[in-house]
Amino acid sequence: MSLSMxxxxxxxxxxGQDHDRNERRVWLVIAxxxxxxxxxIVAGTVFGSMALLADGWHxxxxxxxxxxxxxxYLVARKQARNRQFTFGTGKLGDLAGFASAIxxxxxxxxxxxxxxxxxxxxxxxxxxxxxxVAVLGLAVNLLSAWLLKDDHSHHGGAHDHGHHHGHEAHxxxxxxxxxxxxDNNLHxxxxxxxxxxxxxxxxxxxxxxxxxxxxNWLDPIMGVVGGLVIARWSWGLVRVTSGVLLDALPQAxxxxxxxxxxxxxxxxxxxxxxxxxxxxxxxAAIIAITTPQxxxxxxxxxxxxxxxxxxxxxxxVSPQA
Numbered sequence: 585m586s587l588s589m590x591x592x593x594x595x596x597x598x599x600g601q602d603h604d605r606n607e608r609r610v611w612l613v614i615a616x617x618x619x620x621x622x623x624x625i626v627a628g629t630v631f632g633s634m635a636l637l638a639d640g641w642h643x644x645x646x647x648x649x650x651x652x653x654x655x656x657y658l659v660a661r662k663q664a665r666n667r668q669f670t671f672g673t674g675k676l677g678d679l680a681g682f683a684s685a686i687x688x689x690x691x692x693x694x695x696x697x698x699x700x701x702x703x704x705x706x707x708x709x710x711x712x713x714x715x716x717v718a719v720l721g722l723a724v725n726l727l728s729a730w731l732l733k734d735d736h737s738h739h740g741g742a743h744d745h746g747h748h749h750g751h752e753a754h755x756x757x758x759x760x761x762x763x764x765x766x767d768n769n770l771h772x773x774x775x776x777x778x779x780x781x782x783x784x785x786x787x788x789x790x791x792x793x794x795x796x797x798x799x800n801w802l803d804p805i806m807g808v809v810g811g812l813v814i815a816r817w818s819w820g821l822v823r824v825t826s827g828v829l830l831d832a833l834p835q836a837x838x839x840x841x842x843x844x845x846x847x848x849x850x851x852x853x854x855x856x857x858x859x860x861x862x863x864x865x866x867x868a869a870i871i872a873i874t875t876p877q878x879x880x881x882x883x884x885x886x887x888x889x890x891x892x893x894x895x896x897x898x899x900x901v902s903p904q905a
Contacts, residue, residue: 595664595665595672596665596669596670596671596672596862596896597664597665597672597674598671598672598673598674598862598863598866598896599661599664599672599674599863599864600674600677600765600767600864600865601765601864602734602767603657603660603864606657606734606767606769606770607654607657607658607661609731609732609770610650610653610657610732612731613650613731613732613773613777614647614650614651614654616724616727616728617643617646617650617724617728617777618647620640620643620720620721620724621640621641621643621644621647622640623640624639624640624643624717624720625640625641628640639717639718639721642780643780645691646691646776646779646780648687649684649687649688649691649772649776650684650773650776650777652680652683652687652772653680653681653684653769653770653772653773655680656676656677656679656769657769659673660673660674660676660677661673671862671868671896672863673863674862674863674866675828675861675862675863676769677768677769677770677863677864678768678769678825678828678829679829680769680772681768681769681772681821681824681825682821682822682825682826682829684769684772684773684775684776685772685818685819685821685822686818686822688772688775688776688779688814688817688818688821689814689815689818689819689822691814692779692810692811692812692814692815692818693815694811695783695807695810695811695814696807696808696811696812696815697811698807699804699805699806699807699808699811700804700808702803702804702807703801703805703808706800706801709791709794709800709803711791711794711795714787714791715788715791715792715795718784718787718791719784719788721780722781722784722788725778725780725781725784726781729774729778732770732773732774732777733774734766734770734771734774765864765865765866765893766824766864767864768821768824768825768828768864772821775817775818775821778817779810779817782813782814783807783814786806786807786809786810787803787806787807789806790802790805790806791803828861831860833859833860833861836859839859839867839869839891839893839894840857840859842891843857843859843869843871843891843894844857846887846888846891847871847884847887847888850875850877851875851876851877851904852873852874852875852879853873853874853875854871854872854873855872855873855874855902856870856871856872857869857870857872858870862895862896863895865893865895866895866896867893867894867895867896868895868896868897868898869894869896869897869898870897870898871884871899871900872899872900872902873899873900873901873902874902874903875901875902875903875904876903876904878901881899884899885897885899
């Protein structure tokens with residue numbers, strides 16, 4: 585049997601289409617949050633305001649969590665062509681998103697715990713000052729949420745590389761056209777500022793009603809409600825990011841069906857198929873095909889090239905016994 589090999593090099597860069605834009609926006613939000621945080625801590629220290637001090641240190645936790653997202657973008661971009669990462673660094677954002685989800689969950693528990701303690705041991709509230717702090721915090725968080733909102737679709741070009749070993753064919757093509765893909769790293773940062781905005785809204789409602797009717801107990805009750813809602817967001821983010829990290833693909837059934845529809849004809853049959861996500865909007869597949877009449881890698885590549893979201897394919901072809 586003759587043996588031929590194509591050793592052409594190719595990249596495994598599976599970053600999201602808006603990776604650079606998202607990275608810049610996260611750094612911008614961190615800067616905005618940090619300025620607000622420092623301003624509140626300084627003002628709280630100078631004017632003796634515990635409300636300003638507390639909110640300032642609270643914002644520091646979210647700034648720290650968003651730093652996880654920013655560093656993940658930076659490292660993923662810097663190491664994108666490092667061949668130690670077999671399938672690139674596209675999943676680094678999901679790892680950061682998972683870590684951020686854990687932090688978000690801990691913040692939710694802390695808010696709920698502090699609120700329960702406040703119910704058990706009520707304290708006097710300076711309503712006018714507390715409302716001012718909540719409104720300022722809400723304004724910053726709404727601006728941050730607008731900056732981090734991911735509402736763009738993604739489209740890219742395509743390229744391919746292949747090598748052929750007798751009756752075994754491996755076809756690699758990358759960065760194919762792909763539809764809108766959620767960036768879990770950006771989504772995690774977005775949830776952090778959204779969580780902060782939610783606590784500000786609930787605080788404003790509780791403080792206004794408390795000031796009007798003397799319902800001091802409403803403030804900690806709203807804290808418990810906010811903590812539960814944030815905990816639910818955290819759990820949802822944990823489920824999505826852990827699924828990507830463990831190669832669980834919700835759309836695997838649909839993608840598998842489309843691959844089979846494109847490949848299985850004229851006696852060609854897929855005997856083994858694996859699909860997993862390697863980055864936002866990028867998926868890899870390993871396909872084993874049995875056929876009475878083996879074809880070249882380019883033949884199967886042509887069938888799959890237009891498939892949305894399929895960026896890296898390995899095809900093994902075996903003659904039917």
